[in-house]
Structure formats: structure tokens, C-alpha cells
Amino acid sequence: MTLQTVLLVAAALFAVGLYGAISQQVVVMVMMGLEVMVNAVLLAAGAMWWFLAPDPTGQVLLLVVLAAMTVEMAMGFAVATLVHRHRGSDMTDSATDLAG
Template identity: 60%
Template structure:
């Protein structure tokens, strides 16, 4: 099997994760489920970054750094998402994004 074919298969899997995550983030109504969709998108980025490092430029650390940044973004998204969820619930007893549509910018 050629390296290019394996790379394309892995990247297609990553694209699948990004597509599924985007569907979830756009369609779910509860805040925590929206966050799970965003996490799936970042999961796809992790996979694509790892594949890019192995198949395209293993002599450079840049793709590994991208994976590290994606991991940190996941942690920050999770922490801030839950903080906002708790603050929302405390202020209005809501857990659905449709109930907070008056916050639209």
C-alpha cells in the first residue's frame, strides 16, 4: 500500500469526524451536546495533524505542535463551556441554547 493512499484514508477518516462533529454542534439543543460536537471536530484535527506529521513532514515538529495546540484548545473549550453552562443555569435555570437565543449578537 502506498504512503499516499494510507495518508488519504486517514485524512478521510479525519474529515468524517469533522463532518459528524459539525452536524452535532449545529443540530444539538443542549449546551453540553454542542460542546461534544466541537470536541469531535477537534478530534478530527488531532488525527489530521498526526497523519500530516507522519506522512508529509516528520523531519519538522510543526505538525506535532499543531496537535498540542488542538489538545489545549479542547481543554480550554471544555473548561469555559462548563463554566458558562453553570453560570447560565445559575442565572436562568436553563440548559438549552434555544432558551438563550436573546443573547444572539
């Protein structure tokens, strides 16, 4: 286990999450893609911390990433509820006018 190998796994996770976030039509599935991407960031940040500068400050950054994950999930569920209430659907294609 080296920094490079962990970052390679994180890159694979990020790419898979990106595919999901771009290709999926259901709001909840888009959120799953975003979650996988943030998960990859978490793994990469953990590896950077351990292999480059293992002081407590880096761990705090990981907690911030976890907090961002929580916020993304909570707001995503709220938006899914809103879209479902107004459009009767949970598909991103039925809410394209959100783009302006």
C-alpha cells in the same frame, strides 16, 4: 494506511461533530459536537505530520490543538453553569439573546 485514508476518516469525524454542534439543543451536547470536530482536526494534523513532514515542530502543533480542546471544554462548562444559574435551563434555545 495512507494520508488520504486517514484524512477521509478525519473528514467523517468532522462532519459528525458538525451535525451535533448544529443540531443539538443542550449546551453540553453542543460541546460534545465541538469536541468531535477538534478530535478530527487532531487526527488530520497527526496524519499530515507523519506522512508529509515528520519533524518535531508538527508535534508541537498537535499539542496546541490539545490545549485548544482543553480551553474549549473549560469555558464551555463555565458558560453552561452561567446559563443554568440565570435561566434555570441548559438549552441553547433559552439563551438566544447572547447572539445580540
